[in-house]
Amino acid sequence: MKTLTDQLGNRLSFENTPKRIVSLVPSQTELLYDLGLEAEIVGITKFCVHPFHLKSTKAIVGGTKQVKKEKIAALQPDIIIANKEENTAEMVVELREICPVWVTDIVTIDDSLQMISDFGQLFNRRTEAQKWVDKINFARTDFYQFIAPFPEQKAAYFIWKNPYMAASENTFINEMLRLNKFRNIYEGNPKTPGRYPEIIIQKIRIQGDPDVVFLPSEPYPFKDEDAFEIGRFTHHAKTVFVDGEMFSWYGSRLVKAFAYFKALHQRMAEPVS
Structure with missing residues (x-):
């Protein structure tokens, strides 16, 4: 039995590592893919556009604010991944009738790193998760030096x-x-x-x-x-x-975001022709 606590303080217990995942958050779907969990993802939202091919290989269960509960239930998920801001509290309560719902709460980069580590434990992808944490921390340190002046x-x-x-x-x-x-x-x-x-x-x-x-x-x-x-x-x-994704998506997207921000500052510094 594995018992873990999500970012809202909810304790969830699993007899086995969850193998069928429904993700209701675009940036978290991308993270799950980057952790090597493509085969485990069975359902996503219509806004989960990265990587793009998932829209044609996974079941679309609705949006982030409204989902088709019966469609999710038919997928027989072991876990549903939600987010405090992206999804509604009422939706989470209803979906708990199907299976455990893991809710993230992301405001800071450190919150995002915690989420990655949590997913590493939750889905038995600790090594992959640590690699992404290390890459993000390295990119963040490098960006601090870039932005200082x-x-x-x-x-x-x-x-x-x-x-x-x-x-x-x-x-x-x-x-x-x-x-x-x-x-x-x-x-x-x-x-x-x-x-x-x-x-x-x-x-x-x-x-x-x-x-x-x-x-x-x-x-x-x-x-x-x-x-x-x-x-x-x-x-x-x-x-x-x-690019709104670079400012609002978290998880593995942060590695790309730091590079994007460098280019953005350089573009903004160029004189207007």
């Missing part, structure tokens, strides 16, 4: 439009902004409370007057016209389109 800049990171919404405190995106020496103008701002506050863009200057406004590719795919609209209300801010 860069000055801090004020930033806003939008995640949605209609209404406009931004990432704020206690989010993994905010952790990535801090890592890159971007001070989030909405973090700790009493005028815009919450983790993902709605933003009135006409007030963006008085709410923090950012140096940089990031418009990601997901969850909302921002376009040039959005940058133009936001730009009308900023004083001097540079609008930068970014």
Whole structure:
């Protein structure tokens, strides 16, 4: 009997190593694959797009907020992998009627490293997990040296439009902004409370007057016209389109993210032609 505790403090017991996995979180599906667990994955969400071929080889059980419980039950999973932010508490309660549900809670890089180590124990992939932990720690240390000479800049990171919404405190995106020496103008701002506050863009200057406004590719795919609209209300801010996966996906994706951030800073430092 193996008993382990997930990141919400829930203790789960297994007589045998789980062999049939349903993953309800895109970045965690990618991690499971990178840990060598492709054969064990039986169900994923429609948003689990990496690696791409899984969408044609695994059962699609719905999205991250709504799933087809009967379809998951038919897969006879030994474990369901969920996340506190990506999936709803109500969904987790319902799915526990099928099998144990392991819930992660990721806000920091260290949370992500803990998740990788947990998966290593849970699925008997300790060696593979440690390799990814080591690679991420090495890349993080290297990035700290790279970013050290860069000055801090004020930033806003939008995640949605209609209404406009931004990432704020206690989010993994905010952790990535801090890592890159971007001070989030909405973090700790009493005028815009919450983790993902709605933003009135006409007030963006008085709410923090950012140096940089990031418009990601997901969850909302921002376009040039959005940058133009936001730009009308900023004083001097540079609008930068970014790969949203690099700021919001955790797990094994972090190795690619550090390399992406280096390229991003170099691109931002180039003079505008």
